[in-house]
Amino acid sequence: MTFSRSSSITFFILALFAVLINPAISSRASSFIKPPRRSSIASYCESWRLAAETNNAGTWKVVPSQCENYVKNYINGGQFDKDYDVVASYAIAYAKTVKLGRDGKDAWVFDIDETLLSNIEYYKAHGYGSQPYDNTLFNEWVVKGTAPGFDASLRLYKALKKLGFTIILLTGRDESQRSITEKNLRDVGYFGWNRLLLRGKNDQGKAATQYKSEQRSKVVKEGYKIHGNTGDQWSDLQGFAVAARSFKVPNPMYYIP
Amino acid sequence: MTFSRSSSITFFILALFAVLINPAISSRASSFIKPPRRSSIASYCESWRLAAETNNAGTWKVVPSQCENYVKNYINGGQFDKDYDVVASYAIAYAKTVKLGRDGKDAWVFDIDETLLSNIEYYKAHGYGSQPYDNTLFNEWVVKGTAPGFDASLRLYKALKKLGFTIILLTGRDESQRSITEKNLRDVGYFGWNRLLLRGKNDQGKAATQYKSEQRSKVVKEGYKIHGNTGDQWSDLQGFAVAARSFKVPNPMYYIP
Numbered sequence: 451m452t453f454s455r456s457s458s459i460t461f462f463i464l465a466l467f468a469v470l471i472n473p474a475i476s477s478r479a480s481s482f483i484k485p486p487r488r489s490s491i492a493s494y495c496e497s498w499r500l501a502a503e504t505n506n507a508g509t510w511k512v513v514p515s516q517c518e519n520y521v522k523n524y525i526n527g528g529q530f531d532k533d534y535d536v537v538a539s540y541a542i543a544y545a546k547t548v549k550l551g552r553d554g555k556d557a558w559v560f561d562i563d564e565t566l567l568s569n570i571e572y573y574k575a576h577g578y579g580s581q582p583y584d585n586t587l588f589n590e591w592v593v594k595g596t597a598p599g600f601d602a603s604l605r606l607y608k609a610l611k612k613l614g615f616t617i618i619l620l621t622g623r624d625e626s627q628r629s630i631t632e633k634n635l636r637d638v639g640y641f642g643w644n645r646l647l648l649r650g651k652n653d654q655g656k657a658a659t660q661y662k663s664e665q666r667s668k669v670v671k672e673g674y675k676i677h678g679n680t681g682d683q684w685s686d687l688q689g690f691a692v693a694a695r696s697f698k699v700p701n702p703m704y705y706i707p
Numbered sequence: 708m709t710f711s712r713s714s715s716i717t718f719f720i721l722a723l724f725a726v727l728i729n730p731a732i733s734s735r736a737s738s739f740i741k742p743p744r745r746s747s748i749a750s751y752c753e754s755w756r757l758a759a760e761t762n763n764a765g766t767w768k769v770v771p772s773q774c775e776n777y778v779k780n781y782i783n784g785g786q787f788d789k790d791y792d793v794v795a796s797y798a799i800a801y802a803k804t805v806k807l808g809r810d811g812k813d814a815w816v817f818d819i820d821e822t823l824l825s826n827i828e829y830y831k832a833h834g835y836g837s838q839p840y841d842n843t844l845f846n847e848w849v850v851k852g853t854a855p856g857f858d859a860s861l862r863l864y865k866a867l868k869k870l871g872f873t874i875i876l877l878t879g880r881d882e883s884q885r886s887i888t889e890k891n892l893r894d895v896g897y898f899g900w901n902r903l904l905l906r907g908k909n910d911q912g913k914a915a916t917q918y919k920s921e922q923r924s925k926v927v928k929e930g931y932k933i934h935g936n937t938g939d940q941w942s943d944l945q946g947f948a949v950a951a952r953s954f955k956v957p958n959p960m961y962y963i964p
Contacts, residue, residue: 489789496786497793503761504955506794508801529753532746536754537763544765698761 495520499702505684510705511582518580521702525570525578531602533700538602541678541697542609548677550614557644557674558610559666559693561681562621562631564701566607566640567597579703592623595630599638603699606680607640616674617643620665620686622658622706625650658706663689752777756959762941767962768839775837778959782827782835788859790957795859798935798954799866805934807871814901814931815867816923816950818938819878819888821958823864823897824854836960849880852887856895860956863937864897873931874900877922877943879915879963882907915963920946 489497495517501507513521524530550556560566572591573579591597610617623631625648632646653661662685666676670691679686679693682701687693746754752774758764770778781787807813817823829848830836848854867874880888882905889903910918919942923933927948936943936950939958944950 493786493789494793497790500757500760500790500957501793501797503757506797506954508797508952529750532750533754533757536751536758540758540763540765695765697763700757 491516492520499524502702502705503698503700507705509707513577513579513703515580518578521578521580522574524702530700530702534600535602535605537680537697537699538606541606541680541695544695545610545613545615545678548613548615553673554616555674556615557618557669557676558615559618559620559669559676559679559681560603560607561683561686562619562623562635563597564682564703565680565686565699566599566603566619567634567638568600569597570703571597573703583704589627592627593630595634595637597634597638599640600699603680604639610678611642615677618669618674618676619643619646620662621646621648622661623648658683658685659689662686663691666691666693748773749777756781759959759962760955760957764962766964770834770836770960772837775835778835778837779831781959787957787959791857791859792862794937794954794956795863798863798937798952801952802867802870802872802935805870810930811873812931813872814875814926814933815872816875816877816926816933816936816938817860817864818940818943819876819880819892820854821939821960822937822943822956823856823860823876824891824895825857826854827960828854830960840961846884849884850887852891852894854891854895856897857956860937861896867935868899872934875926875931875933876900876903877919878903878905879918880905915940915942916946919943920948923948923950 495514498507498514498517499521502510545558548556563569569588569591572588576584576587607617619635621631628646628648631648635643635646647665649656649661653664656664666679667690670676676691676693678695678697680697680699681687682699683706684698685706687696687698752771755764755771755774756778759767802815805813820826826845826848829845833841833844864874876892878888885903885905888905892900892903904922906913906918910921913921923936924947927933933948933950935952935954937954937956938944939956940963941955942963944953944955
């Protein structure tokens, strides 16, 4: 979720230029398509959320403004937690079928933001994703180190540890946020990970799919088998050196390409 | 959706054997995981459907029995059609951003069953996917050639034709069903496809992902660029020679590995 400020500016200038020379590109990046006729707002937002979760919506910058309330109700009304919990149950059911070796090379990869740690408190104060992403404000929130865990993720994490998986944490957070991230994770109950991989100097400006694939690839070259991967973004799960099974946890608030 | 009878029997025997020697495998193939505590049936089925649509549920054989009514209401109540329509709109918005060459090599791949043609009428008579798949009965339905199209798919198909895309149809249906499939497609309004690829002798028993990837690969080797792919199954969209953008249309009734 974090990008360096300079790469954000470069991206913005490039994106603006691309739109100026080709107006069609702006629609590609749009999070809004015309709602079907005879469709209520709630019904449209339901379809929009499914399209976002299944990656049909492609790159989207903000939650469509008419869906802010829908997302708020989905997050706070209990269905979000239930959806999350069912994904964790499927992941545990799968993990139990994996035959682990004795070499400690059976790995499970976790993303952090919106996967192990919840930034919902931050997004509540910023329109549930209907306001454009603000890198400065978001990082101010991150360094507080007060993000809660998700009950379902804690349940999955503990089950995987008990089964003997080697846990690899792979995040788009910056290397400079290592200590606060580790403290935050421990404070809410995560423990005993094999390593925490953050964006270093050479990873700045890379698309998340590329950066995360490269990191997984290094892990695989060390002899690990990545049996499972859990993330809230498709860019956590796709690319190369992908896991045998990937689990997409719900996140209707933002999209990282 | 169609497998040869002999390969179905072989698969069944292998699957039974696998379950007998390793009871854990049965849970891997299960479509049912324990609903979260304090969760209503509707709420659980909502989570189940999202897990199925995002491929978190993995391989599942039947709709969980307690969700038959939920699926029935989702399909007939209008939300299914709206979800479908929004996917079509995203696909059209993307297609409009593609810069087509003049060589006719800009391709879009479509699956057929539950993508261009609807078998909902068949599934209505068979518990909306809550009854185990019956290859014989399903093929009896297919050869009637009376499957309707989906409004949203017709809209997408026509838009792509108008934009100049070369349409490739790629189905798990058997080569023996070529004529009736072509007639059925034409009857409901599809026209002008470049080719219809069906399972031939050498494709029997292959997993859908493998078979479809091989077919796409041949198309790519002919010099086509596969810009888009539309299917109701992840096995339509994943594997190798994948499209630049894939669009997963909803199908809560069955899963093809």
